[in-house]
Amino acid sequence: MNLRIEVVAIDCLMVRLFDAIDEANMPWMLAATLRLREGFASHLIDLVPSYTTLMVHYDLLALSPTQARAIITEALTDLAPDVAQSGRQHVLPVWYDLSVGPELNLLSKRSGLSIDEVIRRHSQREYQVFALGFAPGFAFMGLVEEILAAPRIKTPRKRVAAGSVGIAERQTAAYPLESPGGWNILGRTPARLFDREIDGYSLMQPGDTVRFTAVDHAEFMRLGGDDTPLEGLA
């Protein structure tokens, strides 16, 4: 770890902990998150974690830039990875089917694996939630096996259905809301990923782990899924 604190705005400092995406970063990131929340207490407006960084947005009426920097330095002195505080584990049911996951074909062709093998490999791994972004509750997870990695589709879809599960490079994610998107879609989960009625609003949080489990159409419908087909690629 190589800690740096950088100015990024009038009231925001970027705490840079790592230089590469790695699942092994997560215990450090979680520990740093906790320390910074405690250190800034009520003067923290937002703390935005990403793969290798934590952006601190503090209350500029309460703290000067120098004070904010000092809090970060003090909070992160002798930082130790938080192994105990592993996040929650989720199992997301997914109906992997060409009608709601048109890129199963493309991923099968790219990898030389059968569609069933693509599904098996996507659902056998436990993924880390690295960061939330793009949309409320949209969790960037990884890493998928190298053989399943695929670049984003050339022309993003205008509408990707809520619950769509996709791959981009070595990351995987599920769309909480219908939105435009460019990920390769493999299937759909009936899970409610972002809901202001649930505690914490977002089902998944940074540091959580996620496993996908294949369900058939009947089970998908029983869980409240919407099986409206997704448009293929133009």
Add this chain to the structure above:
Amino acid sequence: MSALTVKSSTPLCLLQDAGRFGVRHLGVTQGGALDWVSMSWANKLLNNPLNAAVIEVTLGGLTLLAESDCCLALAGADLGAMLDDRPIAPWRSFFVRKGQQLRFTRPITGARAYVAAPGGFAAVDVLGSCATVTREGLGGLEGSGKALAAGDQLTYSGASFELHALPDHLIPDFSDQRSLDVVLGAQIGQFSGLSLFDAFNSEWTLDSRADRMGMRLLGPELVYQGRPMISEGIPLGAIQVPPDGQPIVLLNDRQTIGGYPRLGALTPLSLARLAQQLPGTVVRMKAVVQEVAHREQVGFEDLVRRPL
């Protein structure tokens, strides 16, 4: 409870407040009034909390019908507001009789007007704010991210009948040619020397590709020479430079994380001025030290909290 009925609206007429905070780690954007200075003055004119819910009217197209006698305040752009057939200039509070209509006709100066009501407009609290973010389906009158629409009923519970006008010296000048202040960011050293010179010595034209997520600036191509970035948190006002070299100023409805390099971030006071500029306007940027920007911001926040 008093009410106003929306008779006509556009997708750019939105309930806003100071924005949504404490939830950005969930991927939820900030939202809130783009010209927070004018929003603050609109509320101030009615002795409201400065972040009480207001209507942000962009370019015009809103008509409100008063269901009872009331007192409203208007700040920000002059969008040719008419109370029935009487013109209403911004930066003041004014009486409205039951049955009168307030219409916003066309942009005369500035781009965004703010309408405040006594005590603030009532709206569903969604994650601590009523800021309307259509893309996320959050905020607004019913909480689901919808813009104001004909037939909507806006209510408020305050009963203030105070007539105030903002003193001239406090009224922002939207034709002000002052440069926009930029707090330099982490990747500043990785732009080419010529690009850094260009960034702060060129004229930039506001593109028509502009919305509440961001405003694109057209000018010389800026060249980033650093390594590709891993996505990281995006502060308000960040000036990101995508591969085409044309900077985008990221505004209140921006995505929470992103991976384009940044020159830095505009100060909140500069963002408020930028929010009033129309496409085609020419702007300049100037580097400012974080501490200096901080003092200026604290100074304004102090000023706006003093009694009128």
